[in-house]
Amino acid sequence: MRITLELPEDIAKELETRWTDLPRAALESLALEAYRSHVLSAAQLRGLLGFETRMQVDAFLKEHEVYNFTAADFDQDRETLRQVRARGAQPRA
16 A cells, blocks of 8 residues: 655754654664554564564564553563572572
């Protein structure tokens, strides 16, 4: 599907001072919002933006401060930290 945006010339020029590749910036903005809204998966985001690896997707998301952590992820991290601290507190033989 091809999507065309009509922008007033002055706005387009202003946006191009920030993003030299305005069509790519528009695509990335759409893709980020779709990912944040759970419309697209990471695999779909990868395909849409033409990334070859999941690490490129992760770097892209990090660059745009998009993190996909759930409460369960934080609970698991907290439990792992508790276990590591408990091991560190044990006296050495």
